[in-house]
Amino acid sequence: MPDSQNNVRNRRRKILIDKPLQIRYTIMVVVLIIAYSALLIYTVHSNSTTTTNMLLELIDNKPELAGKFKSVDTITVLISVIGMGIATLIITYIGIFSTHKVAGPIYRFKKHLSSIKEGNFSVRTYLRKNDMLNELADDFNQASEKLKEFVENDIVFSEDVCRKIQSIQSQLDQQSIGPDELSEALNGLQTDIEDFIKTKKLSIGMI
Numbered sequence: 001m002p003d004s005q006n007n008v009r010n011r012r013r014k015i016l017i018d019k020p021l022q023i024r025y026t027i028m029v030v031v032l033i034i035a036y037s038a039l040l041i042y043t044v045h046s047n048s049t050t051t052t053n054m055l056l057e058l059i060d061n062k063p064e065l066a067g068k069f070k071s072v073d074t075i076t077v078l079i080s081v082i083g084m085g086i087a088t089l090i091i092t093y094i095g096i097f098s099t100h101k102v103a104g105p106i107y108r109f110k111k112h113l114s115s116i117k118e119g120n121f122s123v124r125t126y127l128r129k130n131d132m133l134n135e136l137a138d139d140f141n142q143a144s145e146k147l148k149e150f151v152e153n154d155i156v157f158s159e160d161v162c163r164k165i166q167s168i169q170s171q172l173d174q175q176s177i178g179p180d181e182l183s184e185a186l187n188g189l190q191t192d193i194e195d196f197i198k199t200k201k202l203s204i205g206m207i
Helices: 003-011 021-057 062-119 133-174 179-201
Strands: none
Touching: 003 133, 021 062, 133 179
């Protein structure tokens, strides 16, 4: 297994990989859950109070029953608040854990792009099987491979041009090349360079 894959697995044991992203997403989810829970508690309490008042009217507002009904209302609200607290803790944990599967790949993609900007086209991104965005990681790797091939082709062509120039220079030094042969060699070299430039322009959409 490549060292880069081992490094990924060791680093990914941390739950908070991209803290701003994970915390921001988790807070957003928790706020929504709290808002929904608060609305639900208010609705339950309102309905419970309304039901209690109706029952008290039916039983002629007996003090002993009124206290019991109000106690039930209080317990209902208390249970709802406790339930909301537990649900918030669970949702917070799930939110952080679930974003880990996205934040990890995003962190790797940022590192991947940073390496490319530095001229390292050999970098590859490896994710765990249960991570999200595995297909995007494959696309990143394929793009890096294409960029590497693109640069390697440039290097091979440049080396070939240098060899041809050195050969012409050597023949000139030895006076073993005539004007017609020199003109033919230079024209051939110019044609090769023009064809190469045209191919590159086509590949990047300049033509």
